[in-house]
Amino acid sequence: MNLQEKALSYREDVINAIQEAIRIKSVEEPPLPSKPFGEGPAEALKYFLDxxxxxxxxxxxxxxxxxxxxFGSGDETIGILGHVDVVPEGEDWSHPPYAGEIADGKIYGRGVLDDKGPMITCLYAMKAIKESGLKTGKKIRMILGANEETGWGCMDHYFGKLKMPQPALSFTPDSTFPVTFAEKGIMQVILKKKYEDGEKIRVNGGNAFNSVSEKAFLEISEESGKVIADHVSAFNKNKNYTVEVEEKSGSLVISSAGKSAHASRVDKGYNAVSALMKLISESGYRGGALEDIARFFSEKIQMETDGKSMGIAFEDRDSGELTLNIGMISLENNILEISIDIRYPVTIEKEAVLQGLEKSASxxxxxxxxxxGKEPLYVPRDHFLVKTLMDVYKDVTGDSEAQPIAIGGGTYARAINNCVAFGxxxxxxxDNMHQKDEYLEIDKLDTWLKIYVEAIYKLSK
Incomplete structure (x- = not known):
């Protein structure tokens, strides 16, 4: 039995382990004693280690x-970096987000792609190498973090506070194939403003910086909100928009529905916050904080995802154009917060982006x-790590025309030197990471197992 066949022999075990991992809701929560990110991430980390x-x-x-x-030993270490935490599940799943249900040849669940499924697969690839008896000249180390989605405190603790040694070469299976040689810089900012006391209006939308807002709500008095409500029917004629109005104890609740997506792929989503503000602006509403916020969106954001109206629509040859995502908005007790996630090209200085944002805010x-935020990542295309992983991908898939890619996502590859995202x-x-009904097609596991077992073995020889 060759190495790839050995890895494939664990297919059913991989499926079962992925299901079990998904059943742990590992969204970050308030810290507990000895559990810095709450119960779920700690439980998920224990599951992987056990x-x-x-x-x-x-x-x-x-x-x-x-x-x-x-596993193994040697003067050098090969690292496999991944995370056990997940983003919040959102709403309207057709399968429970934390059940690991299988339907139509797919495993459904939050984290099945990002990043529990890939890390379980890599762990079984390590087992295949161990059980095959093949010799490796380097130690293989899987490094698991519990806080990738919300701050990277895990890597700061592991490599920073504890000064754990960096592997000589590493990859993280937290992106797309073939090999990600460049990752855009990441910048997350909050715009804040306190308004004078006025009419009690509430605005709320989104649940994370790095997710396109799927839902947004405005609660306003029936009298003040009538002009907005009267415009909803005309607004909804554009098939991209879905806005509803509900009466609630003398108030109107106006809700906007969009489509969630990862902030690195804003083109895959539709922002409910921006759509709600577009409705308010087009309705002709006048008065106080809400008019000011809607005007800000109309002049500085619109429905754009490239930051053009803010003067930050930068791009470069290697990594493409800047993307801007409105992740969250909150107006409570006359205090406004707008949470923005930006992915900027690898050759652009972040100060240029900050200047545009600061001017727009002021x-x-x-x-x-x-x-x-995170600094950009760039590993040359001709680097040994990139070339070796590209060769493995091409050999297993037969995709001889594949080329290394650049992404807007932020992976653990930025945490250390000589690391790239691989799959x-x-x-x-x-790509339904960070979206409702996140799923993994079970037949893709065969290719995953073949690629990862070969990659780990060849890097560790």
């Missing part, structure tokens, strides 16, 4: 921030607070 231990690997948990699973009397989405897989 699974690795059951395979005969050495495992260690680092304060429930991160953990690693080791034009409307808003303060800007930097919430977080896991194949060319014919739908």
């Amino acid at each position: 699974l690795g231990k059951s395979m005969g690997f050495e495992v260690e948990n680092f304060d429930n921030y991160a953990g690693h699973i080791d 034009d409307f009397g808003m303060a800007m607070e930097i919430h977080g 896991s989405l194949l060319k014919d897989q739908e």
Whole structure:
């Protein structure tokens, strides 16, 4: 039995393990004693480490921030970086988001693609190498974080505070195939403004910086909101928009529905917050904070995803154009917060982006607070790591024309040197990460197993 056949022999075990991992709701929650990201991420980390231990690997948990699973020995280490946490599930799933149900040849569940499914697959690829008896000249180390989706405190703890050694070469299966050689810079900012006391109006939308807002709501008095409500029918004639009006104890609740997507692929989604603000602006509504916010969107955001109206529509040859996502909005007690996620090209200085954002905010009397971000990643196309992984991908898939790619997503490849994203989405897989009904087609597992077992073995020889 060759190495690929050995990996394929674990197919049913992989399916079962993915289902079990999905059943753990590992969305970040308020910290608990010895559990910095809450119960779910800690439970998911324990599940992975226990699974690795059951395979005969050495495992260690680092304060429930991160953990690693080791196999083999050598002067150098090959790293496989991934995460066990997930983004919130959102609404309107046709299958329960934390059940791991199988239907029509697909496993459904939050995290099945991002990143539990790929990491389970890589773990079984490690087992195949171990059980095959093939010799490796380097240690293989799977490094698992519990806070990738919401801040990377896991990697800061593991590599920063604890000073754990960086692997010589690494990959993370948290993007698309073939090999991601460039990742755009990430910038997350919050625009804030306090309005004078006025009519009690509530606006709420979105649930994460890095997800396109799927739902947005405006609660306003029936009298003030009539002009907006009267415009809904005309507004909905555009098939992209779905807005509904509901009466609620003397108030109107006006809701906007969009389509969720990862902030790195804003073109795959439809922003409910931007659509709601477009409705308010076009309705001719006048008065106080809501008019000011709608005018800000009309002048500085519109339905754009490239930041053009803010003067930040940068692009370059290697990584393409800047993307801008309105992740969340909140207007409560006359205090406004708009959460924005930006992915900027690898050759563009972040100061140029910040200047455009600051000017746009100041034009409307808003303060800007930097919430977080990551520097761009660039590994040359002719680097040994990129070339080796490209060769494996081409050999397994037969896709001889494939070329390394650049993305707007942010992966753990940025956490250390000499690391790239490698998979896991194949060319014919739908990218539904961060969306409702996230699913993995079971027949893709065969290709995943073949690619990852070969990649891990060849890097570790």
